[in-house]
Amino acid sequence: MLQSILxxxxxxxxGRGTIALTLLxxxxxxxxxxxxxxxxxxxxxxxxxxSVFSFHSDRENGKGVSPFAAVSTALGGTMGVGxxxxxxxxxxxxxxxxxxxxxxxxxxxxxxxxxxVFLAVEFRQRDPDSRALRGGPMYxxxxxxxxxxxxxxxxxxxxxxxxxSFSSGSxxxxxxxxxxxxxxxxxxxxxxAVILTLLxxWVLSGGCDRAVKTSSALVPLMSLFYLLxxxxxxxxxxxxxxxxxxxxxxxxxSTETSALTGTGVGFFVSMRVGISRGIFTHEAGLGSASIxxxxxxxxxxxxxxxxxxxxxxxxxxxxxxxxxxxxLASGVPLSPSAAQDAFLLCLGTGGGRMLSxxxxxxxxxxxxxxxLYGQRCIEYLFPHSTTALQIYRLLFLxxxxxxxxxxxxxxxxxxxxxxxxxxxxxxxxxxxxxxRVFAKTREYFLKGERRPCSSVRLSQKSC
Numbered sequence: 001m002l003q004s005i006l007x008x009x010x011x012x013x014x015g016r017g018t019i020a021l022t023l024l025x026x027x028x029x030x031x032x033x034x035x036x037x038x039x040x041x042x043x044x045x046x047x048x049x050x051s052v053f054s055f056h057s058d059r060e061n062g063k064g065v066s067p068f069a070a071v072s073t074a075l076g077g078t079m080g081v082g083x084x085x086x087x088x089x090x091x092x093x094x095x096x097x098x099x100x101x102x103x104x105x106x107x108x109x110x111x112x113x114x115x116x117v118f119l120a121v122e123f124r125q126r127d128p129d130s131r132a133l134r135g136g137p138m139y140x141x142x143x144x145x146x147x148x149x150x151x152x153x154x155x156x157x158x159x160x161x162x163x164x165s166f167s168s169g170s171x172x173x174x175x176x177x178x179x180x181x182x183x184x185x186x187x188x189x190x191x192x193a194v195i196l197t198l199l200x201x202w203v204l205s206g207g208c209d210r211a212v213k214t215s216s217a218l219v220p221l222m223s224l225f226y227l228l229x230x231x232x233x234x235x236x237x238x239x240x241x242x243x244x245x246x247x248x249x250x251x252x253x254s255t256e257t258s259a260l261t262g263t264g265v266g267f268f269v270s271m272r273v274g275i276s277r278g279i280f281t282h283e284a285g286l287g288s289a290s291i292x293x294x295x296x297x298x299x300x301x302x303x304x305x306x307x308x309x310x311x312x313x314x315x316x317x318x319x320x321x322x323x324x325x326x327x328l329a330s331g332v333p334l335s336p337s338a339a340q341d342a343f344l345l346c347l348g349t350g351g352g353r354m355l356s357x358x359x360x361x362x363x364x365x366x367x368x369x370x371x372l373y374g375q376r377c378i379e380y381l382f383p384h385s386t387t388a389l390q391i392y393r394l395l396f397l398x399x400x401x402x403x404x405x406x407x408x409x410x411x412x413x414x415x416x417x418x419x420x421x422x423x424x425x426x427x428x429x430x431x432x433x434x435x436r437v438f439a440k441t442r443e444y445f446l447k448g449e450r451r452p453c454s455s456v457r458l459s460q461k462s463c
Contacts, residue, residue: 014420019275022285025427026108029115032438037110037309040445047303048310070296071307072216073372074289076365078315079219081176082281084226084359087323088338094273096244097251099324101274102281106316109284110309115430117308118437119144120290121301129384132208135294136373137161137287137422138380141429144436153425158377160421161288162392165377167415169370170396171403173363178404184356193404196364200400203368204375204393208295211372215292215365222361223319229354230322233346237329244328279423281320282312286419287426291373302444371396 030036037044051067090098116137123143124135138161142154174196181187203210234241252270283289289311298304323339330342343351374392382388 009417014276014416016272018420018423019272019279021427022112022279022423023105023108023275025285025431026105026110026112029111029430029434030108032434033111033114033441036114036441037107043445044306044309047306066216067296067298067304067307069212069216070293070298070304071311072219073212073292073295073369074308074311075219075223075314076215076369078281078283078289078311079223079319080173080362080366081359082277083315083319083362084323084339084355085176085336086277086281087320088327088334089336090273090277091324091327091338092334092336094270094277095251095254096247096324096328097249097254097267097270098274098277099248099321100252101271102278102316102320103274105275105278106282106284106312109278109282109316110312112284112430113282113289113308113312114305115434115437116284116287116290116426117293118301118305118441119430119433120294121296121298121304122436122440124294133295133297134376134379136291136376137426137429138377139294140433141425144433145429150429153429155381157287157422157425158381160418162374162377162381164288164415164418164422165370165374166396166399167412167418169366169374170399172412172415173366173370174400174403175406177360177363180356180359184353189404193401196367196404197397197401199364200367200371201397204371204397208372208375211368212292212295215368218361218365218368222358222365223314225354225361226319226358227322229343229347229351229358230326233326233330233342233351234322236346237331240329240331241325244325247328248324278316278320280416280419282316283419284312285427285430286422288370288373288422291376292369300444302441305441367400 034040048067048071087099090102094101119140120135120137123140124133125139126133138154138158141157142150144150145153174192177196178187178189178192181192182189203214252274253267254270279285290308293304293308296304296307326342327334327338330345332338332341332345335341340352340355343355345351347354374396375389378388378392
């Protein structure tokens with residue numbers, strides 16, 4: 001009964017209207033900033049990957065963590081098992097064309113994520129006791145939207161985000177870890193539950209600093225490890241890569257029955273599946289990742305916003321695309337486990353174990369990031385209450401352990417529902433506060449760049 005209610009509510013909240021709203025908001029943000037990811041690409045690259053080693057965290061002076069550490073924590077939350085299993089599911093439901101629409105959604109999602117990160121840094125505040133930087137949707141919603149409405153939306157966001165940390169960030173992730181390690185290494189769920197609970201408890205005991213440091217070390221490692229395995233498979237099936245791209249492009253606009261799935265996958269189905277799965281992957285519009293970005297010591301909201309663009313690119317355009325190419329080029333049957341089948345087909349048992357390790361790293365990074373998000377929401381709802389924080393941590397660790405033992409269809413449905421609940425108040429706030437972001441972004445490029453280029457300058461007649 002409860003499962004059917006959740007499924008019905010999720011279908012309504014994640015219907016065509018919500019997906020269209022998300023896409024239109026991203027389009028609006030992109031147009032009103034002069035197609036920034038394209039016209040200012042060199043600046044974005046220079047201020048992100050070009051400046052990785054130029055920032056030095058200074059805790060004594062309260063400067064916060066480095067922008068790279070902040071984006072690593074955010075990537076830890078977005079780059080979960082959805083980048084592997086979710087891509088296979090999208091191909092099964094929407095055919096190869098769904099990947100094209102995933103790209104389209106990610107392109108416009110870049111500026112949605114930019115808006116979130118900009119506002120999180122712009123409205124962040126420093127804790128008077130710990131001197132730590134805090135921010136996120138709950139802060140820019142309550143401060144940016146005056147009156148009771150802003151306060152209510154901020155509280156609702158915190159409640160939904162804290163609940164989502166149990167479903168999306170705890171139980172579902174540890175369940176994926178336990179299943180993967182059992183299939184590849186025959187490790188019992190009990191062993192996984194004990195180890196994961198101890199590791200998560202260790203991270204929790206160190207607060208925000210330990211979570212950020214762990215993510216900044218884990219995310220580059222897990223990404224390179226997974227991409228290395230994918231690179232080997234793509235090299236092995238390199239002759240099939242052009243055909244894989246051909247399938248993605250042609251099936252994105254096809255109205256015929258898909259040869260891949262044997263079902264009537266047409267234009268609108270591919271679009272809906274691709275865009276919706278992309279939202280679940282890069283989470284642009286949900287606002288949760290901006291909580292990690294707010295911890296950054298970056299002085300400029302615009303420059304930290306560039307890391308939001310970089311985050312969506314890495315998560316969807318890079319990792320999800322490579323996963324899709326691995327599946328399509330290898331020719332394995334399309335299913336949520338298609339990536340695992342491709343690794344097994346090309347690399348044998350060792351490939352299956354390699355993917356299992358990658359899934360474990362991806363999922364554990366998500367656990368760490370969502371734990372940080374949940375704690376920040378509890379701290380906002382119950383300021384200066386150590387009891388509330390300890391209760392949350394205990395429940396979170398319990399969820400990590402329970403997730404290793406059970407199948408969780410109800411929790412997955414709840415996670416989808418809570419994501420929709422996060423999306424709506426956050427998008428409302430982004431649209432209301434967008435003129436502020438547009439103006440300050442335009443000001444940054446007009447005054448901050450040494451060599452302005454009139455051909456790509458943001459329009460003075462901006463929205």
